[in-house]
Amino acid sequence: MILVYIETAEGKAKNVGLEMINAAKALTDKVAAVVVGAADEAVKQAASYGADEVITVNYEGYNTDAYCYIFKALVEKYSPEAVFVGGTLDGKDFAPRLAAKLGAGCVTDVVGTKKEDGKVVYTCPVYGGTVLNDMVVESPVAVAIIRSGAFKKADPLDAAANVVAEEISVPAEELKTKIAETVKEISETVNLEEAEVIVSGGRGMGAAENFALLNELADLLGGVVGATRAPIESGWISRAHQIGQSGKIVAPKLYIACGISGATQHVSGMIGSDYIVAINKDEDAPIFDIANVGIVGNVLDVIPLMIEEIKKAKA
Amino acid sequence: MAYAIPEENYDLLETVREFAQKEIKEQCKEYDVSGEFPKEIYDAAIEMGLHTLEIPEEYGGMGLDKVTVAALIEQIGIADAGFGTTFAATGLAYKAVLAAGNEEQKQRCADILTETGFAAFCLTEPMAGSDAANSKTTAVKDGDEYILNGRKCFITNAGVAGFYVVTAMTDKTKGTKGMSAFIVEDGTPGLSVGNHENKMGIRCSTTADVVFEDCRIPASNLIGEEGQGYKIAMITLDMARPYMGCVAVGIAQRAIDEAIAYMKERVQFGKPIAANQGLQFKLADMQIKCETARQMVAHAVSLQETDKKYSMESSIAKAYAGDVAMECASEAIQIFGGYGFSREYPVEKLLRDAKIFQIFEGTNEIQKIVIANNLLR
Amino acid sequence: MEILVCVKQVPDDSVEITLDKSTGMPALDKVAVITNAFDGYALEMATRFKEAHGGNITVVSVGPEKARDTLRNCCSVGANAAYLVNDAACENSDTYGTAYALSKAVAKIEAEKGVKFDIIFCGKETTDYTSSQVGPMLAEIMDIPQVTNIIALDPAEGGLSVKQETEEGYNMVDVATPCVVTVTKPSYDPRYPTMKSKMAARKVQIPDITAADMGADASLMGEAGAKCKVVKVFEPAKKEAGVKIKEETVEETVAKAVAMMSDAKVF
16 A cells, blocks of 8 residues: 555645556555545545545644654554655655654655566656666655656546545644744746646846746747746746756646756756757757757747747647 | 965865856956946955955965965966956055065055955056156155155056055156155045046956046155165066966966867867867967966966065066967967857957956066066176 | 754766766766755855854764865854764665764764754755755654754744745744754855865864764664665666757748647647
């Protein structure tokens, strides 16, 4: 049995949870999804995306210590071979601590799994993704932090959830920290992980106002706008758009890289894209080494023409 | 491939190299275009103490050995020669005080320099370039003050310096023997800065006229004695020339670094142009010149460090390094081909930066006069 | 406050690391080593905290002899003292083994200095293995609170008020001391050392701590104690470069590119 934590946002499952159900199914006889807090929609999603069972836990909000307590209790009750947690900020916050609590081995950033000689082998990128390590965990239970977008979701089925409600009360003295205030600075929601088309800008965009061109192209293609670290640090666009090692890892069907040189930091976050188009004035830019189509030219000249050409092609 | 510096100083070299590469190299491109003085970057460099390398420990500075100073300044020069020039010019002014000033002056100028970060040496005048003896600036004694009048030109660090070392005639009838040297502190009434030069290169350094109009300074600001000014200036220039040489070596080294990177990356006829032996020979020639210039700088400052005669060697180091900087910059452009001529690429700036090193602090022709005088005397 | 910053020496992350063809292992010989970037942010944040509120900063690293250079660098940008956990028993530890060694080192240093650390800073992850596990594991082993992914902190009644970066903004988290915080990139960069601080750092004594010194159970550390084992090291399949288009005019270039995209049915 593998326990898969389904992280939710506004009652709905985040993609990585549903992706993990599919990854876990190939490795074990039974996948139990864990939904913490009231989230009926997420419970339904977990079932339709393939969970054999959905365990609900009555705890609202997020707290490191509470989550460690809850998952320790679940592990003790169900004795799973592994706990899968998505590589979100919360996931990376509690999963290693849970592993230490359980005396379990913990792997991070898992991008591949397979079963060899009865053992689960986890593939994890190191050195910014230029090298991959296959790891095995030699403890009765493994804690695996799975990279968002690394696995595909199953096709949803109209399956009814087999729901098990767990009542776990977290003792107050377990809670060592308290969130006094949550502030939303970034109002826009950028769903990079789920986008099928991403139009991304780098340092070569030159200025904040030039990102309007990317918005226009993204709108035309029904996609969203991404960015490398440089434009974010220059304040041209919010960090919600960041793609790469220190941002989101994405794998859209079409990725258009505009004025992006192709540093490993960024490439490791988008190399899984199905089709990559790169626009750069420097014909030796490393981004061209991974692009299906490379356009040598100034982004500010190329993008408006591209918008026109795509409009023509679509008409 | 480098100066042989004391083992323990490699940590300083690495720190300066990292700072120069990360905070100066790319940033200075923009200032090269605008001609603005990159004040914030200088502030960061001063925060690190790059202006105190040569101030002796007893006056609160780093008191580093001269070869280490040259090695550190080269690192700045690799990133941007204008930036390196600014620090070398500050060192030039303070050297005059070190060479001929009294204890009080050495301490006072060290304090001012530590505080403000910059100093300026004012010898050249509109009618007195290579012919420094034709100086028109005057200093007239009035009680316990001197009153300075005149105009100095092409002064590096004018406007930012905490103090100026100024030569002026105290007795016009005596020619060079009537020249004296003074310390003028920034903010002294009658001291002002004229037009800033719009320069061909080293545009991250600031260069302007310095004007004295009934500028009264305490008589205690006289360096050495009346009539010693010309001699002090010549000794100071002898001391300082190798440090301009090491900035020039920085330009040559940068030209080599850029050429190597480009030769490996640029593919023509199906292979990187680095495979072309003609270009390999060019690169090797650049390296031969750069390394010999560097070691000439090291030799000149080592002679200084060990109290041996160094006037001729200083001139050789400066003149040769200036020529080598020009040659290496020009060859780097040649290797880059058409791209080398483009301002989008880094090598055309090197040629613009290099030219002045054959001119300031004594043209290469003046250096040859110094060398010949040393040989024939 | 007494502050501990845990640092790791890592290969320069601006260099692309590949496998050595003869050994099949990452070719690290020619790659310079640097302080892990996030540990650098942690030390800078700790130093700013010290400058604002007073205190002492100790840095510690579990690593080989060479890691002493990294600790010395730390001493030139804010750290007052440094210790190196230098023992073959710690080599090739997994994250738990490293966290365990650090927990033992904390106790040893506290006993030696006669102080208790109020805040233990870690980088949110290292740039080489990016596991982001050691900080939370250390907090668990020491049984103290943790706040991960922080960008600022201030003293508050009973402990600290910590600014934790989130997807959409930030949380203000109240936490008692002692605690572990893991640091992500704040709005500033680490300072450069000065020529003077660099020279002063040369004189800092950096004591070694061995597994025996700190009473560590060697069976929990090193390759033998590791719960996670690497069974294969390989390079990801290279993505084939496609075509690069540069026609006479930009119009022709774009037309050709869009035609190819259209043929590939990507829009």
